[in-house]
Amino acid sequence: MTLLQVQNLVVEFPHRRGLLRALDDVSFEIAPGEILGVVGESGAGKSLTGASIIGLLEPPGRIASGEIRLDGQRIDQLDHETMRHIRGRKIGAIFQDPLTSLNPLYTIGRQLIETIRTHLPVGESEARKRAIGLLQDTGIPAAEQRIDHFPHQFSGGMRQRVVIALALAAEPKLIVADEPTTALDVSIQAQIIQLLKRICKERGAAVMLITHDMGVIAESCDRVAVMYAGRVAEIGPVHEVIHQPAHPYTAGLMASIPDMEMDRERLNQIDGTMPRLNAIPTGCAYNPRCPRAFDRCRVERPDLLHAGATRAACWLHDPRDAHLDTRAKGMAA
Ligand SMILES: Nc1ncnc2c1ncn2[C@@H]1O[C@H](COP(=O)(O)OP(=O)(O)OP(=O)(O)O)[C@@H](O)[C@H]1O
Ligand code: SF4
Numbered sequence: 001m002t003l004l005q006v007q008n009l010v011v012e013f014p015h016r017r018g019l020l021r022a023l024d025d026v027s028f029e030i031a032p033g034e035i036l037g038v039v040g041e042s043g044a045g046k047s048l049t050g051a052s053i054i055g056l057l058e059p060p061g062r063i064a065s066g067e068i069r070l071d072g073q074r075i076d077q078l079d080h081e082t083m084r085h086i087r088g089r090k091i092g093a094i095f096q097d098p099l100t101s102l103n104p105l106y107t108i109g110r111q112l113i114e115t116i117r118t119h120l121p122v123g124e125s126e127a128r129k130r131a132i133g134l135l136q137d138t139g140i141p142a143a144e145q146r147i148d149h150f151p152h153q154f155s156g157g158m159r160q161r162v163v164i165a166l167a168l169a170a171e172p173k174l175i176v177a178d179e180p181t182t183a184l185d186v187s188i189q190a191q192i193i194q195l196l197k198r199i200c201k202e203r204g205a206a207v208m209l210i211t212h213d214m215g216v217i218a219e220s221c222d223r224v225a226v227m228y229a230g231r232v233a234e235i236g237p238v239h240e241v242i243h244q245p246a247h248p249y250t251a252g253l254m255a256s257i258p259d260m261e262m263d264r265e266r267l268n269q270i271d272g273t274m275p276r277l278n279a280i281p282t283g284c285a286y287n288p289r290c291p292r293a294f295d296r297c298r299v300e301r302p303d304l305l306h307a308g309a310t311r312a313a314c315w316l317h318d319p320r321d322a323h324l325d326t327r328a329k330g331m332a333a
């Protein structure tokens with residue numbers, strides 16, 4: 001069963017000379033109640049993928065082709081107003097900076113109650129009761145009093161809890177969270193992620209969790225998609241992607257984390273850099289950095305191929321190239 005289906009998504013930006021393709025044929029699915037982590041270096045296309053799904057892609061960026069379906073319904077071609085409604089009711093959004101999601105002029109109670117009443121058939125007092133319940137669930141102490149406070153009266157961590165409550169207020173089936181803890185103090189990041197995980201699992205909401213942090217992925221996700229240069233390089237169950245990466249880029253990412261439990265540094269320790277959008281090499285975009293590259297990689301671009309328990313966009317997993325040792329599993333970076 002599928003809740004969210006992203007199929008062959010292409011996002012382009014107009015550029016001095018033609019078009020820049022920022023997302024190139026991105027496909028993945030999220031099942032109900034599942035947490036999908038999305039990881040990859042800065043500029044890989046993680047946020048653009050999230051923004052496309054929630055209908056907040058900023059012009060002149062646009063979806064050039066592909067489809068996004070939620071519960072079977074296409075949501076990539078809806079008008080602004082319809083999409084705004086879906087965004088509250090069916091998809092909740094959590095961004096890096098909690099202040100972008102909260103209106104500084106209104107109490108958090110007013111914002112929660114308004115969201116609940118816009119989307120659910122409940123009266124004012126019932127909505128207030130639910131709002132207090134949400135704040136309690138997200139660990140806001142003295143929720144009955146705090147509900148009447150303004151956003152600036154909360155600390156960063158508490159504000160992000162409020163944002164999570166707000167994202168869940170209309171009981172959406174999907175939460176898109178883009179680096180939800182990056183702006184927070186390191187000491188409370190793990191708490192917020194655990195909260196997000198617990199509350200979404202309890203409510204059966206699926207989550208697309210965008211992060212740089214492999215530790216977060218390892219602790220909280222069911223599956224993970226690794227993005228590189230606007231494409232999905234590998235996708236599969238989190239344990240397999242981490243411990244038996246099938247794509248050389250994933251292997252490099254994992255090798256760059258000396259100790260998953262301790263190291264929460266950004267993932268940028270593979271030699272070289274990700275290509276800019278106007279200089280993506282032909283063939284496999286990773287080929288200039290790839291220790292396993294061979295002739296075909298410089299000419300033909302691989303789509304996702306079955307690779308054990310995961311799928312990887314890498315020719316090493318094409319049965320036609322079996323003689324090249326299709327088992328890239330466990331390879332050194
Ligand atoms: N308005 C824009 N015009 C042109 N290019 C853009 C625009 N917005 C994003 N891009 C490009 O699209 C690519 C993907 O950007 P995106 O923000 O999705 O990356 P990301 O994976 O979220 O990175 P980060 O980890 O830094 O948040 C980048 O190369 C970026 O430069
Ligand atoms: S397709 Fe070739 S260059 Fe790309 S990751 Fe696989 S081996 Fe490396």
Ligand SMILES: [Mg+2]
Nearest residue numbers: 046047048178
């Ligand atoms: Mg981003």
